[in-house]
Amino acid sequence: MVIRTLRWLHLYGALVLAVPLLLLFVSGIALVYKNDFWRWQHPELGAPLPELSAAGHAAAIERMEEMFDAGVGLVKYPQPDLSAYHVWLADGTEALVDPRTLEIIDHWAWWQRPTAVLAEMHLHLFADETGSEVIGWIGLALVFLLISGAIVWWPLRRLFRWNSLVPRSTSRGRLLMFHRNLGVITLPIALLLIAAGTGVAFFQPARVMLNAMFGDTVSQPLASRPARQSPEGSEQPLRALLETAEQRLPAGRITFVYPDLAGTGVLMIRKKMPGEPHPNGLSFVHIDIGSGKPLAVTDGENAPPGDRLANWLYPLHSGKWGGRAWQLVVLLNGLLLIIMLVAGVLAWLRKPRAPEKSRSVRHSPAA
Numbered sequence: 001m002v003i004r005t006l007r008w009l010h011l012y013g014a015l016v017l018a019v020p021l022l023l024l025f026v027s028g029i030a031l032v033y034k035n036d037f038w039r040w041q042h043p044e045l046g047a048p049l050p051e052l053s054a055a056g057h058a059a060a061i062e063r064m065e066e067m068f069d070a071g072v073g074l075v076k077y078p079q080p081d082l083s084a085y086h087v088w089l090a091d092g093t094e095a096l097v098d099p100r101t102l103e104i105i106d107h108w109a110w111w112q113r114p115t116a117v118l119a120e121m122h123l124h125l126f127a128d129e130t131g132s133e134v135i136g137w138i139g140l141a142l143v144f145l146l147i148s149g150a151i152v153w154w155p156l157r158r159l160f161r162w163n164s165l166v167p168r169s170t171s172r173g174r175l176l177m178f179h180r181n182l183g184v185i186t187l188p189i190a191l192l193l194i195a196a197g198t199g200v201a202f203f204q205p206a207r208v209m210l211n212a213m214f215g216d217t218v219s220q221p222l223a224s225r226p227a228r229q230s231p232e233g234s235e236q237p238l239r240a241l242l243e244t245a246e247q248r249l250p251a252g253r254i255t256f257v258y259p260d261l262a263g264t265g266v267l268m269i270r271k272k273m274p275g276e277p278h279p280n281g282l283s284f285v286h287i288d289i290g291s292g293k294p295l296a297v298t299d300g301e302n303a304p305p306g307d308r309l310a311n312w313l314y315p316l317h318s319g320k321w322g323g324r325a326w327q328l329v330v331l332l333n334g335l336l337l338i339i340m341l342v343a344g345v346l347a348w349l350r351k352p353r354a355p356e357k358s359r360s361v362r363h364s365p366a367a
Contacts (some may be wrong), residue, residue, distance in 0.1 A: 001290025003152060006274060010148045011348065013141060020125065020138055022338065027122035028197075029334040032327050034080050034115050042105050043095070047083045051101050055240035060085065061257060062100050068095070075257045076280075090261060103260055119156055132201055139198030146191055148331055149183045167343075175347035179340055186336045196317035199310070206313065211306030218306070222298065227266030230231040240292055241295045245269040248297050255280040264290050273301035278311050279320040318350065 014021075038047045052060070057077065065072050070091035078084055078099045085097040094116070096105040110116040125131035142195050160181055167178040199206035204221050243256060245267075252271035260267055272281025282300040287293065298310055315321035319330035333337045 006148045007152050010145055023121055025338045027335050029116040029331055030118050031122055032330050045082055045084050049078050049083055054246055055239045058239035058242050072259055073261055077254055080248040086209040136198055136201030139194055140193050143165055150187055153180045153184055172347050172350040175343050177342040182340050189333050192319055196313045199313040200317055207310040210309045211304055213325050214305045216304045216306055225264050225266045225268055227330055228285050230288050234290040236292035241287050244287055248285045248294055249283055252283055269283055276320050277315045282311050
């Protein structure tokens with residue numbers, strides 16, 4: 001009874017989610033190589049990183065605030081794999097800016113570039129924050145589908161044949177065998193990547209859960225800004241604020257600058273420490289804009305165990321850890337999930353229809 005119920009849930013859950021899963025698999029594979037695509041489009045993005053001081057970065061950010069009519073909402077420093085400022089603007093558009101000349105390399109809205117369309121699809125399903133939450137629930141459903149598929153396969157494990165991974169025909173029986181056996185082979189890596197992606201979608205709840213495993217209490221989101229302490233109206237130069245950020249956690253490098261568009265009076269700087277697996281780091285320095293004094297410092301390298309585990313979710317899922325080898329693992333896993341999904345749907349479509357029952361019609365004498 002349990003196996004029959006799981007088989008039914010596995011089948012119809014996969015059929016209901018087939019289209020969104022296909023979209024997520026395809027877009028996820030493509031986004032692994034997003035920066036490679038950008039460097040192919042704009043060769044200057046592969047140039048060596050310029051050596052800029054805090055004053056140089058501050059001047060560049062101030063110049064970008066003049067260049068764009070919309071407010072600058074977020075600035076990512078040039079990185080080893082992308083030698084440009086990546087700027088998110090308050091009107092929802094993005095831009096790449098050359099760090100040497102401060103010329104705009106590209107400026108786009110999400111529907112104007114293929115990489116941006118794929119990112120919007122994979123991160124939000126074209127539905128902003130609501131879409132992000134839906135993706136998290138789809139991730140949980142996919143974890144269930146993978147586990148339930150393995151449970152349904154278990155009584156049939158003696159029928160496993162390695163040669164079934166190359167189906168000799170597209171008959172329903174061969175497709176089902178291929179689907180089941182391929183699912184079992186891909187299960188460990190697929191579960192890891194899908195669970196990590198679900199953790200990214202539900203980052204704060206996942207972080208709370210991981211910390212609870214070690215007896216640590218988490219109440220505030222990781223990047224919550226503390227309250228300003230200086231009186232309103234005073235403001236330190238951006239150069240001085242960035243210099244202060246560089247002095248805190250000096251072993252790390254700045255990855256993001258979050259300008260204070262909301263008027264909180266607190267500048268947030270994100271850094272990557274040497275021991276952090278996350279490509280952008282999960283270390284933060286919050287600085288009072290009025291006094292220039294640090295209000296809070298979060299060291300991701302020496303964070304509680306749960307936070308350090310949460311630090312692994314994004315790099316594992318996105319292929320941003322382990323170099324080209326892990327990117328290849330993520331690519332192959334995505335392709336195998338697509339093949340497995342298509343094989344399962346085709347097997348269902350080829351299910352023979354139940355014969356229609358012949359019915360004899362009795363006519364009453366009054367008919």
